[in-house]
Amino acid sequence: MKNLDPNEAKRILVEKAGSLGLDPVGVAPVPAELRQDYFYKWLETDQHGEMGWMARDPERRANPEQVQPGAHCILCFGLNYYQPEPGRRGRIAKYALGKDYHKVMINKLKTLCKWLQEIGATNRPYVDTGPLLEKPIAALAGIGWQGKNTMVLNGEHGQWLFLGFILTTFPFPVDKPQQDRCGTCTRCIDICPTRAITAPYQLDARKCISYLTIEHKGSIPLPYRRLMGDHLYGCDDCLDICPWNKWARKTREAAFEARDYPDLRELLTMDDDAFNNLFAGSPVRRLKRPRFLRNVCIVLGNSGTREDLPVLKKAAMDPDTLIAEHAQWAIAEIEDRG
Ligand code: SF4
Ligand code: SF4
Structure with a gap:
């Protein structure tokens, strides 16, 4: 052998x-x-x-x-x-x-x-x-x-x-790299809401919505909040637009099947235990409640309605200043829209 x-x-x-x-x-x-x-x-x-x-x-x-x-x-x-987008308020990246x-x-x-x-x-x-x-x-x-x-x-x-x-250490024969077939396409660069792809093949992670919603720990800088749109966790915009990605078939891995989650309004009322239980085993759990609710507030600020105001007003009183500040911002955004 x-x-x-x-x-x-x-x-x-x-x-x-x-x-x-x-x-x-x-x-x-x-x-x-x-x-x-x-x-x-x-x-x-x-x-x-x-x-x-x-x-x-x-x-x-x-x-x-x-x-x-x-x-x-x-x-x-x-x-x-x-897998296809489940189509609910607040998008979670497919992965x-x-x-x-x-x-x-x-x-x-x-x-x-x-x-x-x-x-x-x-x-x-x-x-x-x-x-x-x-x-x-x-x-x-x-x-x-x-x-x-x-x-x-x-x-x-x-x-x-x-x-x-x-x-x-086994001497497997190595493979050849594939030829770059992006050609003249620039769709991923053009669609990026925050201009995080600063040039072809170059990504400034600090501007990327994936980074901002997941890795960035503090307050989301104001210039990025509206640009984040309805991205709750991560961003697939530059993947969804790629012409090569339309051939993809649904994963066969049962573990990756999309979970059901309550609406944003209910998510915003979660305490730590509820958050940890809901996202047990999910990559979202690593955000912890304050960062996740920060993101919920941004999505509501960008796409919510007056019906979301009561729950946001409650969040604006949260002892965690990260949540409270983003809830106040979301309230102002919704009220501005009238
Ligand atoms: S993941 Fe979103 S924000 Fe990041 S580079 Fe792609 S389109 Fe831009
Ligand atoms: S959208 Fe896809 S094919 Fe077009 S440049 Fe970006 S990665 Fe390449």
Whole structure:
């Protein structure tokens, strides 16, 4: 088994991954050429905002061979999470409609690691939290190309892919990167409400609604509040508009099925326990109640009606100043609209 032919091993790997719902599969070489210069400049100019973990140990992040000495390649796996928008007040990004993907993905990777171990390899699985530049690695592994919105774009699944990685010592044959097929299209750049895609392939995270609604901890800067529209958690605008994304099929992963949530008015009355129970197992839970209610207030400020005022007035008295201040802003916005 240990002398398994690398091409045969790859065939088995793709088959095993496919049976776990992991598709596409690609292999990137180590060491890897990973847009390191862009990454260092992005950090230097603070475009990562409050995502301090991105700036931790950047050398290691940009050079996977430092993460696991002796690694021959990085296996990259996609997991389709696409599903149609449920159509309710306040949009949650599609990747967060169901259960958090980290555990789902890591369990699949661990299953593959068991087999890799049997064929004599030493392996390290990563999902999001590891010190890897995930999108450039996925592009190098031929999973897709990085679109002008910086998301990895696969010709079949579009951009609705969770990514998982295994650093391995097994000498799998590496894949070729895919050709960039964005062409002259600029739809993702044009639609971005906050102009966060500052140039093709360049994203200023501090301006991105995904960052503002999720990573940003404090008050939402005033110039961004109206631009956030009805985005409650994350933003898919630059993905929804991408012509490649219209071919996507609904995910087969039951864990990602969209959950039902009450209307914004009811969400705004939740205490900590109610919030934690409602979002148990969901990525939304990491926001905690104050940041989530801050976002609810912004969405109501942008799209609510006078019928939402009583619940907002109650929120404006909340002892948490983050909630109270955003509720006051929302009340003023609704009253201004008459
Ligand atoms: S996720 Fe939304 S805010 Fe961020 S770059 Fe895309 S369209 Fe712009
Ligand atoms: S919208 Fe157009 S430019 Fe943007 S990622 Fe899709 S194909 Fe590329």
